[in-house]
Amino acid sequence: GIQVEQSPPDLILQEGANSTLRCNFSDSVNNLQWFHQNPWGQLINLFYIPSGTKQNGRLSATTVATERYSLLYISSSQTTDSGVYFCAVPNRDDKIIFGKGTRLHILP
Amino acid sequence: DGGITQSPKYLFRKEGQNVTLSCEQNLNHDAMYWYRQDPGQGLRLIYYSQIVNDFQKGDIAEGYSVSREKKESFPLTVTSAQKNPTAFYLCASSSHPPGQPQHFGDGTRLSIL
Numbered sequence: 001g002i003q004v005e006q007s008p009p010d011l012i013l014q015e016g017a018n019s020t021l022r023c024n025f026s027d028s029v030n031n032l033q034w035f036h037q038n039p040w041g042q043l044i045n046l047f048y049i050p051s052g053t054k055q056n057g058r059l060s061a062t063t064v065a066t067e068r069y070s071l072l073y074i075s076s077s078q079t080t081d082s083g084v085y086f087c088a089v090p091n092r093d094d095k096i097i098f099g100k101g102t103r104l105h106i107l108p
Numbered sequence: 109d110g111g112i113t114q115s116p117k118y119l120f121r122k123e124g125q126n127v128t129l130s131c132e133q134n135l136n137h138d139a140m141y142w143y144r145q146d147p148g149q150g151l152r153l154i155y156y157s158q159i160v161n162d163f164q165k166g167d168i169a170e171g172y173s174v175s176r177e178k179k180e181s182f183p184l185t186v187t188s189a190q191k192n193p194t195a196f197y198l199c200a201s202s203s204h205p206p207g208q209p210q211h212f213g214d215g216t217r218l219s220i221l
Contacts, residue, residue, distance in 0.1 A: 033209055041145075041196055043212040086150065088210070094158070095166065096141070096210060100150040 001091045002027045006099035013077050014107050021072040021102045023087035030090070032063050034072050037084040037101070046072070046085075077106045111135065114199050114213035121186070121193065122221050129184045129216045131199035140182035141200040141210065144168060151198065157182055158204075186218065194220050 003026040013019055023032070034046040047054050047061040049070065054061055058078075063070040074081055084101040091097050112133045121127045133140065139158045143151040153166030157176040171190025176182055182201075186193045196217050200210040 031208075035212075041198075041215045041217075043198065043200075043215075045209060045211065048209040088151075095153055095156065098151045103148075 001093075001095075002029070002089060002097050004087060004089055004097050004099040006085075006087060006102050008102060009100070010103045010105075012105045012107065015077055015079060017077050017106075019074045019077060019104065021074075021085050021104075023070045023072070023099055025068050025070075025087075025089050027092075028065065028068070032070050033088045033096075034061055034070070035086045035088065036081075037086065039083060043086075074104075077104075079106045079108050082106045112199060112201055112211055112213035114197075114216050116216060117214070119216055119218045120221050121218060124188045126185055126187050127218065129186070129197055129199075129218070131182045131184065131213060132180055133182075133199075133201045133211075133213075134180060135201055135211065136179070136203075137201035137211075138179070138204045139202045139208075140176070141202075142166075142172070142174065142182070142184045143198045143200065145196040145198060145215075154184065154197075193218055 005024045007022045031050040036044045049061045049063045051063050051065045058075045060073045084103050086101045088096050088098045115130045141156040142154040152168050155174045157163035173185045198215045199213045202208045202210045
């Protein structure tokens with residue numbers, strides 16, 4: 001089945017810094033989602049981005065489907081951005097495969 | 109507001125007991141999913157259902173059972189056969205076709221007494 005790898009596994013930044021999170025996948029996909037899991041465990045949809053670039057406030061995402069990767073950009077980080085960021089893609093048998101996540105710590 | 113409701117938020121189980129976690133959605137989604145998350149780990153698929161009265165095993169189905177009698181509801185039973193049930197359980201739903209965005213409930217934390 002499809003493999004999903006996220007990097008880096010952990011990231012510690014000062015408030016106000018910018019960051020780039022990466023998601024690589026091993027097979028062609030027709031969609032990709034980015035999620036933020038907050039410290040209370042809630043999974044929040046950030047982007048549904050099969051290809052191209054989308055922006056939502058300080059966050060943006062780019063998926064290059066032909067090269068099998070997606071990037072999540074966070075600008076001017078805030079402490080509320082802390083948590084774990086997951087990307088997820090569908091497998092050929094319609095299951096959704098999650099990466100292991102990037103754990104982001106934003107220091108005040 | 110449309111959404112997914114999981115209950116309870118916290119659940120404690122004695123060894124040898126079966127417990128059932130509730131998941132209800134009012135998004136009119138066809139597909140529903142159950143995931144397990146262990147501390148510091150990603151999500152692993154337990155069961156999923158793409159239509160009423162039908163469901164498929166995910167990657168870690170042993171020790172769990174589900175039913176899908178109504179479109180809105182997809183309860184998960186953690187049986188006594190699940191030897192390490194302590195985890196965070198997340199329910200999700202999505203519309204057709206497969207691969208559409210998944211929306212998640214707030215989760216249930218299950219602990220063994």
